[in-house]
Amino acid sequence: MKLVIAATGASGAIYTQRLLDNLRGHEVHFIASRHAREVAALELTGGWRVPPDVIQYEETGSMMVPFVSGSAQFEAMAVIPASMGTMGRVASGVSDTTIARAADVFLKERRKLIFVPREAPYNLIHLRNMAALVEAGAVILPASPSFYSRPTTIEQLVDTIIARVLDHLGVAHSLSKRWPNAE
Ligand SMILES: Cc1cc2nc3c(=O)[nH]c(=O)nc-3n(C[C@H](O)[C@H](O)[C@H](O)COP(=O)(O)O)c2cc1C
Numbered sequence: 001m002k003l004v005i006a007a008t009g010a011s012g013a014i015y016t017q018r019l020l021d022n023l024r025g026h027e028v029h030f031i032a033s034r035h036a037r038e039v040a041a042l043e044l045t046g047g048w049r050v051p052p053d054v055i056q057y058e059e060t061g062s063m064m065v066p067f068v069s070g071s072a073q074f075e076a077m078a079v080i081p082a083s084m085g086t087m088g089r090v091a092s093g094v095s096d097t098t099i100a101r102a103a104d105v106f107l108k109e110r111r112k113l114i115f116v117p118r119e120a121p122y123n124l125i126h127l128r129n130m131a132a133l134v135e136a137g138a139v140i141l142p143a144s145p146s147f148y149s150r151p152t153t154i155e156q157l158v159d160t161i162i163a164r165v166l167d168h169l170g171v172a173h174s175l176s177k178r179w180p181n182a183e
Contacts, residue, residue: 001171002027004067004077004106006099009035010118012081012143013043018155018162019080020051022173029067029074031057031099035083059098068101076112076169077102081143084119084126090138091129107136114168116161118143139168149176 003026007016013036020030030050032040037058040047050056057065066072079086079099086099095101106113115138119126130140143161151157163176 001076001169002074003029003169004074004102005030006077006079006086006102007032007036007040007048008079008081008083008086008099009033009039010081010083010143011039011043012116012118013040013048014154014158015080015116015118015143015161016040017044017048018158019078019165020048020054022162022166022175023171024051024053026171028054029057029065030054031059031065031102033059033083033086033097033099035085036081057098061097063098063101065098065102068098068105070105070109074106074111076114077106078114078116078165078169079103080114080116080165082115082117084117084129087115087117087133088125088129091132091136103138107138110137112169113138114165115140116143116165141165141168 005028067074089100090103095104103113134140141164145157145160159175166173
């Protein structure tokens with residue numbers, strides 16, 4: 001598959017890392033905002049370990065990248081973690097960053113777009129923005145891990161979300177057993 005993975009400045013850089021780790025064999029274009037890189041530097045020793053075959057971009061606002069045009073045939077995009085700031089930009093059609101424009105393109109082309117938000121609590125603006133994004137065709141898949149598989153490490157806990165993201169991207173995986181064989 002041809003995928004865009006975007007990291008924005010919400011807490012949860014480990015979600016990006018685990019997703020990148022589980023996309024081997026796919027054409028992955030990875031873009032991170034300035035705030036995403038700052039948060040990753042705080043949360044992960046040395047920041048992300050980006051697999052060597054991943055094509056990397058920094059968020060500069062540039063429109064000279066392939067995935068900001070509908071003519072480029074990407075199949076799906078995940079914004080992980082998704083900040084309230086970026087979701088607000090996309091929900092209101094403000095395409096002034098590379099990531100916001102890319103998300104705008106995935107919506108207009110009716111391609112799969114997944115947001116993995118992390119904020120607590122949500123204010124009414126966050127919730128209205130999420131409703132607008134769902135109405136426009138996006139999937140909101142919050143970074144709300146589950147516990148019924150009894151995860152014992154942070155990676156296992158994070159993977160309860162990554163398994164769902166991979167399912168929605170359409171990427172085969174064996175990260176988690178499927179209910180009712182959850183243990
Ligand atoms: C350490 C740190 C943690 C943050 N955590 C969150 C968060 O969990 N959720 C969120 O929506 N914003 C969070 N923010 C704020 C965003 O980084 C900020 O709104 C930023 O402008 C988002 O820009 P971006 O979407 O272009 O990355 C955090 C900022 C810092 C410095």
